[in-house]
Amino acid sequence: MRALEELLQAFERRADGRNDASGAPLVGIFGDGLPEALIHAAGATPVEVKAPPLADATTGPQRPEVTEIAEPFLDDFAARFLHRLADGAFDHMAMVVFARDDVAALTAYQYATEMRRLGMLPATGPRLHLWSLLHSEGAAAERFNRTELDRLESALQQVTGQGIDTDALARAQQQEARRLAALARLASHPQAFALRNAGRWLEAGHHANLLDSLPAPEPATGRRIGLVGTACDLPVLHQLAQELGHVAADLTPYGDIWPGNHAGPEGVGALIDSVATHPLHLRANPASKFDTALADGLEGCDLVLAAVDRNDDGFGWDLPALSALCKARGTPLVMLGFRPFRPDAAWLEAARNKIAEVLS
């Protein structure tokens, strides 16, 4: 299979397409905040489970036991995950780890565990684990994060029979570094979003190999566009941006941040600290770090596109300040409003009109 085809297929099939020929147990990860290298270092294979396969274009499986307890305004990622969990989509996994600080993960974890407790879901299926890494600084947070690491290692040990091996971690981090270098070379690729996120469902070294085999893209031209807002697992904003120029900074949760936020320094403790103190996180503490990271990330952009989902609790508080920042810099900011979970042609057309209006 050609590299591009394999990458795009991984992006489209997502967790459904993830297998590991080595037979290592699969560990699902819901939400950013847990370095994939840690899972590798414990002898397991990480798989992103938050973003549903693109084959579930409209709703995916719908299970009545989930519909009964899922409020209509439940986060779409959480709702999709719960329906798929009830439908057995993750039965082949040994464990699913939920990164608490991810916008949807705590709810997904609580609903899944409660459904199991109530007998609404069978007790079989993957072990469910909550990873409460704090995105905070200071000695108390650091101590807490170490205890979370111990809890995670203990849980991983029960599914893989081994703890986190430091040599294996170093090897996994080397692969992460290779992947980052390969991604940097392809930053201006028109399908950069899919090529990068495909790695959520590929082993890092293999991901790097596939990326390295692609021809170098043309240098980016046209407007430098920044993307901000809540999590979207589709290249919708990229598609809009490419009609006007190129994406210079994607600061959304499925944007440029991954996998760099998980490719920290060597050693378990240093790696965890690096994730915990990453500034571009809505729950970063001190809270001012996020504003600074956002402002720095958008430096040099000629246009900024902002979109949020209907469940946004956090990012929306930053929009007027962002608007003021852009105004001060003379950068047009287009508020695209609420972006549906799977935007249709009408939404895209309305978005184009809003952009045209601001740029006119």
Next chain:
Amino acid sequence: MTRAAEAAAYQKDWLKGLRQQITSGASFAFVNADTPHEIFHFMDMPMVTNQWWSAVIAAKQQAPYFFDWMEDEGFHGHLPKYSSLPLVAQLEGDPSRQPWGGLPAPALLCARQSSDEHGRIFRRWSELTGAPLHLLSAPGVADPAPNWWEMARENWEELYGTDRLDLLQAEIEELITAVEDLTGRSFDREGFAVYMDKIDRMEKMLGEVSDLIASAPKVPMGIAEQMPNVMIPQWHRGSDWALSHVKGFRDEVAERIEAGHAECPNEKIRMMWIGAGLWFDTSFYRAFEETHGATFAWSMYLPFASDGYIRADHGDPVRALAARVSAMNEQLHQPPWVNEWLVAQARKYRIDVALMLIPEHDRFSGYGSLFAKRALEQAGVKVIEIWSDMVDPRAWDREAAVAQVTAALDEMEVTA
């Protein structure tokens, strides 16, 4: 004068004093409801609670203006309202629209990251006022005990987890240092133990009131009257006035029961109000007494006083305080805590019908609602969903809500 009126009068006087203190330049803290208020009270630092101030603005019917303004300014309409109304009012910039002519800049801000918005809302407050922000962590609870209220009073170390308590205790210690620096006063640990003991005594008395109302043949005091009797002392918990008031409240309820008083003499249906108060329309609570003999016996504020606040100090009152705060809000909203507690409360209070406030755009409060609904229905309680916000009345249609509840109650009468 009833005890509730006395409480309201006390609060009014206290507010005058607080306003005077604040407007004359005294340092004050602006904090969320689920933060350790005890530190500010004990250190005699004036404090304004975000959600209380939100309810005050809403009760003065000023929320619609501010929320319209908020959307005009570029904040989107699905952002949570309860915790943000004070910020929005402050950002709007015309203090004359606010009660007291608005708040001056606080000296300290404090919020718990129990929900994603709190860090961002308080960040904006900090940016607006220059006040330092203390964000307390709120890690998830991996294995929450469903019967939390049975463990929380004594066995809280096991319930909330040593690692979580170590974390929050350390963060509270940092807060204490900050308050010491601001007030110039030292934190007296022995005195704090005495103060915490007084709070426990007060909450135990409120627990007695809850037991009295739950077991009374008919509801002796409706929730509109319960709420000020509970919440005003709760804002002043541990003070001499609060203890004295709660004792009087308990005696008043006991006397009413002894005298055979019924808030709704025609009582046929006992109801519970699930969720925060409907602050802009509190008369709604009595809308079904005459027509259906349906009266509200329960709102969370009274029973939560004992279950949510009493924490044996085990020789370490700051740690006991961490235990009180550690999952304060989560217990009221997240499964399995909320559903199991509501069922236990419904049984205790002999509840027939639950009106459940579901705020779509306040997801921390709205999530978990359908688990609670399912659990209550399985326990034989009829659940009526009220889709509204606690402080934003713009989509509130009182007539429609009354019609909805009326239809459900009519149906019960037919079935009976």
